[in-house]
Amino acid sequence: MNKYNHxxxxxxxxFLIFMRSVSVIEIILFSYVFGVLIDKTQKLGxxxxxxxxxxxxxxxxxxxxxxxxxVPLGAILSLIKPQYFLMAVIPYAIHILLDYMVVHEVCPLAxxxxxxxxxxxxxxxxxxxxxxxxxxxxxxxxxxxxxxxxFLTLLMGFYFFGGAT
Numbered sequence: 001m002n003k004y005n006h007x008x009x010x011x012x013x014x015f016l017i018f019m020r021s022v023s024v025i026e027i028i029l030f031s032y033v034f035g036v037l038i039d040k041t042q043k044l045g046x047x048x049x050x051x052x053x054x055x056x057x058x059x060x061x062x063x064x065x066x067x068x069x070x071v072p073l074g075a076i077l078s079l080i081k082p083q084y085f086l087m088a089v090i091p092y093a094i095h096i097l098l099d100y101m102v103v104h105e106v107c108p109l110a111x112x113x114x115x116x117x118x119x120x121x122x123x124x125x126x127x128x129x130x131x132x133x134x135x136x137x138x139x140x141x142x143x144x145x146x147x148x149x150x151f152l153t154l155l156m157g158f159y160f161f162g163g164a165t
Contacts (some may be wrong), residue, residue: 001098001141003036008148009098010035010091015155022083035091059110061099066092102141
């Protein structure tokens with residue numbers, strides 16, 4: 001899944017839950033750090049974990065990464081503000097979920113097992129140049145960007161014009 005979907009999906013969910021209790025800046029920050037920056041580890045993946053170059057995901061992008069990395073980090077951040085625990089865990093979990101919705105190879109039990117699984121997924125990653133084209137029976141992940149932008153527009157309309165405080 002691309003960085004725009006990771007950010008927008010995390011932002012939309014956090015904004016929906018926390019729009020009245022934290023600032024939009026905090027929501028943007030947590031959506032970016034815990035929803036997008038996780039992918040920066042992919043530059044290390046093939047070298048650090050001795051995997052083939054096409055398998056760039058590190059174990060922190062798998063479900064146990066959420067448990068072993070994000071939950072403790074969220075617990076520490078919750079000492080600053082209680083909402084920070086969920087604001088860290090939700091975009092991280094959404095990142096993993098979105099990655100699992102795309103056709104590619106994953107290692108769901110990493111770091112405890114190196115067994116890879118090929119997902120059939122819902123969306124096709126790296127879509128053709130025509131953003132709307134279906135490839136091998138799968139829609140482009142760009143459809144999710146459109147859905148995210150529509151949902152964001154509705155959220156902002158409700159927030160600014162619907163009486164949310």
